[in-house]
Amino acid sequence: MMDPVVGLWGVEKVFGNGVRALAPVNLAVQPGEFISLIGPSGCGKSTLLKVIASIHAPSAGQVRWWGRDFAHVGSAGHRMAFVFQDPTLMPWACMEDNVRLPLDLERMPATTAGPLVRDALEQVGLGHVLRHYPAQLSGGMKMRASIARALVTQPDLLLMDExxxxxxxxxxxxxxxxxxxxxxxxxxxxxxxxxxxYEAVFLSSRVIVMAANPGRIFGEYHIDPAIRRDETFRLSDDFAHMCRDLTQMLTEATHATFSGGA
Ligand SMILES: Nc1ncnc2c1ncn2[C@@H]1O[C@H](COP(=O)(O)OP(=O)(O)OP(=O)(O)O)[C@@H](O)[C@H]1O
Ligand SMILES: [Mg+2]
Known part of the structure; x- marks a missing residue:
């Protein structure tokens, strides 16, 4: 069988202050999946993403990327990009320069980077504002630019936190x-x-519901990846049913007490 894009085995995270942000978490992310993580505030969603991004080291357990250790992340076919809640654009730089940043950091020559940057901005519908500065753009446009900055690296795994x-x-x-x-x-x-x-149902092929204290995976919900994600889907009875099922699972997760682990 093919290695998962990311595999977590018994991953725990206990912060220095004693907070158990992740009780043992097991997860295999398969190629092409669109996975959403939902759950009450403090259930460890961001921590899980940061462990996968190797921003946090796990306190116990193992993480593998494409079946290997983190040293291989970044090589061709094994690239990862992270989009945060805040667009974090450089205010003094135009869109083109903002989006080129990760390529500049790789010391890619401007002639090679230029077309990639413009292509990434086109993909998010910002092809017409290459020379605009962040202050001239709406919140949605800034977020698009932030996504373009992730896409320009041609990631094989995209991590997005709200x-x-x-x-x-x-x-x-x-x-x-x-x-x-x-x-x-x-x-x-x-x-x-x-x-x-609603956003999780709309986007995902798999929704992972987490519970808090300690943070852990409570359950998961699969959605046919072949469904076209458009307004018709959003207004369909199927969509409403899925949202209801997931609401129920989320309510159970919110009230669940932890029985495993020490
Ligand atoms: N750097 C840190 N040091 C100490 N505790 C932390 C740190 N980061 C997160 N925590 C704690 O770990 C737990 C999980 O936090 P995390 O940010 O992963 O939750 P979350 O599910 O992303 O919440 P939210 O939905 O509010 O963003 C919380 O109790 C939080 O206070
Ligand atoms: Mg968070």
Missing amino acids: PFGALDEFSRNRLDEEMARLCYEKGLTTLFVTHSL
Whole structure:
């Protein structure tokens, strides 16, 4: 069998202050999956993403990327990009320069980087504002730029932590549709943290529901990846049913008491 994109075995995270952010977590992320992580505040969603990004080292257990250790991440076919809730753009740099940043850090020559940057901005619908500065753009456009900055590295795994949490519902829905198109068309493996169950259902092929104290995986919910993620789906009875099922699972997760582990 093929190695998972990311595999976690018995991963725990206890912070210095004694908080058990992750009780043993086991997870295998398969190529092309769009996984959402949902769960109450403090259940360890961001911590899990940061362990996968190797920003945090696990306190116990093992993480493997494409079946290997972290040293191989970044090589061709094994690239990872992270999009945070805040777009974190450089205010003094135009869109093109902002999006080129990760390529500049790789010391890619400008002639090679230029077309990649413009292509990434095109993909998120910002091809017309290459020379604009962040202050001239709306919140949704800044978020698109932040996504372009992740896409420009041509990631094989995209990690996103509540990227659209600060946006109005209309902008969020539109970006969700575009994200779905980008990720499903490319078969891009994606891990997406959200507080919105509707967003999770709309985007995902698998929704992982987490519970808190200690943070752990409570259950998961599968959605046919072949479904077209568009307005028709959003308005369908199927969508409503899935949201209801997931609401129920989330309620159970919120009230669940922990029985495993010390
Ligand atoms: N660097 C840290 N040091 C100490 N405790 C931390 C640290 N980061 C997170 N925690 C704690 O670990 C637990 C999980 O936090 P985490 O940020 O992963 O939750 P979350 O599910 O992302 O929550 P939210 O939905 O509010 O973003 C919380 O109790 C949090 O206070
Ligand atoms: Mg978080």
